[in-house]
Each structure stands twice: as structure tokens, then as C-alpha cells.
Amino acid sequence: MKLLLVCIDGVRVDLALPGHVAADPAFAAPDHPSDEKFSVGGPDRTLQPAEAQGYGALAPTLARLATGDERSAGRVIPMWMTPPTDSGPGWASILTGSTHEECNVWWNEFVGHDLARRPDLLSRAFHANPMARTLVAATWDAFVKAPGPIFQQRLDQQRTGQHQVFYPDHRHGIAAADAEVAQWANWKLLHEGPDASVVYFEGVDAAGHAHGADSEEYRAAIRQADELTRHLVKAVSERHEQLGEDWLIAVTTDHGHKPEGGHGEDEVEVRRSFLITHRVGGALPEPVRDAGTLRAEQVMWLLLDAVGVRHGSWEDAAIGVQRGVESLGPTRNLAFEW
Numbered sequence: 001m002k003l004l005l006v007c008i009d010g011v012r013v014d015l016a017l018p019g020h021v022a023a024d025p026a027f028a029a030p031d032h033p034s035d036e037k038f039s040v041g042g043p044d045r046t047l048q049p050a051e052a053q054g055y056g057a058l059a060p061t062l063a064r065l066a067t068g069d070e071r072s073a074g075r076v077i078p079m080w081m082t083p084p085t086d087s088g089p090g091w092a093s094i095l096t097g098s099t100h101e102e103c104n105v106w107w108n109e110f111v112g113h114d115l116a117r118r119p120d121l122l123s124r125a126f127h128a129n130p131m132a133r134t135l136v137a138a139t140w141d142a143f144v145k146a147p148g149p150i151f152q153q154r155l156d157q158q159r160t161g162q163h164q165v166f167y168p169d170h171r172h173g174i175a176a177a178d179a180e181v182a183q184w185a186n187w188k189l190l191h192e193g194p195d196a197s198v199v200y201f202e203g204v205d206a207a208g209h210a211h212g213a214d215s216e217e218y219r220a221a222i223r224q225a226d227e228l229t230r231h232l233v234k235a236v237s238e239r240h241e242q243l244g245e246d247w248l249i250a251v252t253t254d255h256g257h258k259p260e261g262g263h264g265e266d267e268v269e270v271r272r273s274f275l276i277t278h279r280v281g282g283a284l285p286e287p288v289r290d291a292g293t294l295r296a297e298q299v300m301w302l303l304l305d306a307v308g309v310r311h312g313s314w315e316d317a318a319i320g321v322q323r324g325v326e327s328l329g330p331t332r333n334l335a336f337e338w
């Protein structure tokens with residue numbers, strides 16, 4: 001089974017899928033506590049369902065993917081991020097199947113990261129079967145360039161076209177860059193059908209920072225990301241329809257946004273995330289059909305399991321154990337802020 005994972009930065013799922021969130025109590029409160037270093041306390045400022053629904057259907061593509069139909073099965077699985085709810089640690093956990101401690105990514109600077117030993121989703125697919133063709137297109141450079149990057153570069157496979165990487169022109173703004181990412185990925189998905197693909201959009205997060213989650217600009221950015229996602233879904237659906245290929249589509253986010261904009265700590269509306277899974281023209285694979293509430297570091301393993309990637313093993317518990325370097329994470333002491 002082939003995989004397309006769409007990563008939309010900073011989406012509030014209570015705005016994008018208000019009906020699904022209201023119907024599932026697992027979306028109400030985090031399933032695990034946060035480290036008090038990243039806790040800000042204060043009341044839950046989740047937008048109320050009625051208020052969220054009043055904005056209408058912001059994300060018809062995501063809703064259709066999550067709901068499924070008589071031909072294609074879909075669901076949305078609640079997910080809770082572990083603070084710090086910044087993009088670097090969030091996406092690193094989602095895409096490498098690692099806790100913050102395991103990959104040592106705590107901020108967007110990626111200082112001291114251990115990603116060389118925490119291969120990403122696409123690299124895992126490649127290492128499971130070196131014939132696998134993979135693709136990553138991203139508006140954020142941390143996915144494909146630096147800092148990090150989260151996706152290992154695998155230059156040998158890039159040279160032969162077996163691993164394709166795209167990073168857009170940013171001179172015309174984030175929205176144009178997202179559109180360029182979608183256009184490039186759409187062509188590749190439609191005509192080449194890589195075995196595992198990741199496509200990332202930044203526009204929703206940018207609108208959240210500039211205008212807050214309770215703004216028309218933020219809602220418009222969700223509509224735009226939803227429409228770009230539809231183009232990608234259309235491409236793989238064409239391949240299913242015309243070539244009989246078997247596709248699993250997934251959509252996720254790394255954090256929400258506060259009503260006034262921003263994220264990074266432990267507010268409910270910021271920690272709340274989701275994983276949509278959708279099988280084009282078939283039933284959901286058992287792992288995603290049966291999955292309960294997720295944490296970020298479980299997503300990669302779940303998706304690999306669902307599409308049939310199996311890992312080798314080296315049966316010695318001491319392999320790869322690092323001695324003498326302890327991961328402490330940031331101190332949060334303002335004396336270190338410059």
C-alpha cells in the first residue's frame with residue numbers, strides 16, 4: 001500500500017472539523033500531563049463547538065477524508081501533543097516516531113538534535129525496502145534543508161531520483177510557496193506515484209501568528225490548505241481509479257493556535273491535534289482502524305505498520321546505547337535568552 005501524508009502546520013481541529021471533535025470525548029482534554037516547565041496554567045480557552053460551527057465548513061476535504069463514504073473508509077483519530085508545542089519538536093516527534101528526549105529536538109533551532117539516529121518516515125520505508133521511491137515537498141526548510149533537517153537527505157537516492165525533494169521559492173510569501181509545493185507534489189503524485197510521500201504546508205501557522213486563530217485570515221488559510229490538500233487527494237485517487245493502486249492518505253498537524261495567535265506551551269487548544277486516515281477505495285488497514293488516542297511519537301510507527309513496512313532487528317539491547325551524554329532539554333531560564 002502506498003502512503004501520502006499531508007502535514008498542515010498549526011491547524012485547530014476544533015475549527016477544521018468541529019463536528020468530529022464534538023462527537024468524540026477523547027478530543028476534550030489531553031490524555032497525558034505536560035512537564036511543568038512548559039505549563040502556563042490558566043483556563044481552557046477552547047472555542048466552543050457552537051462558535052466553531054458558526055464558521056461553516058472550513059475544511060470540506062478534510063471532513064470528507066475523515067468521514068469516508070460507501071467506497072472509501074476514513075476516520076479521524078484524536079492526538080495530543082507533548083509540550084513544548086513548537087513546530088520543530090512537534091514535527092520531529094510525528095515524523096521520526098520519537099519523543100522529544102529521544103530525538104533531542106526541543107525548539108525550532110534543533111540544537112543538539114539526534115536525528116541522524118532517528119530516521120524519518122520516508123527513510124524507514126526506504127531502509128525496509130531499498131526499492132522504495134519516496135518524495136518530500138515542504139514550505140518549511142527544517143523539513144528538507146536546515147536546521148535539522150527532519151528528513152534525512154539520502155543523497156544517493158536523490159541523485160538517482162529515487163528520493164525526490166522540493167523546497168519552494170519564498171520571495172512571494174508563504175501562501176504562494178504553499179501553492180508551489182502543492183503544484184509540484186501534485187504532478188509527481190499523479191504521474192510518478194511514489195511509494196511514500198510527505199507534503200507540508202505552512203500557511204495556516206503563518207496566519208495564526210499574524211492574526212490569531214480567532215480571525216478571518218486564519219479561517220481563510222485553513223480553507224486554502226484544505227483546497228491544496230484536495231488537489232493531492234485528487235491525484236492519488238486518479239491513480240487508484242485508473243491504475244488500481246492502493247493508497248492510504250493521512251493528514252495531521254503539529255499544534256493548534258491560541259485565539260490571539262501563538263503556541264509553544266500546554267493550553268488545550270494548542271496541544272490538541274489529530275490524525276486523519278483514509279483508504280482510497282477500500283477499508284482502513286487494521287492498525288489505523290483500531291488505533292486509540294495518539295501521541296505524536298506514535299504516528300510514524302502506526303502509518304508504517306498500516307502500509308505494511310516491517311523493520312529488521314538486532315537482538316542485542318546494548319546496540320546504539322549512548323553513554324555519557326544526558327538529554328536535559330531547555331532550562332527555560334530567561335538568563336539564557338538573547
Ligand SMILES: [Zn+2]
Pocket residue numbers: 009010086087088090205254255
Ligand atoms: Zn508548527
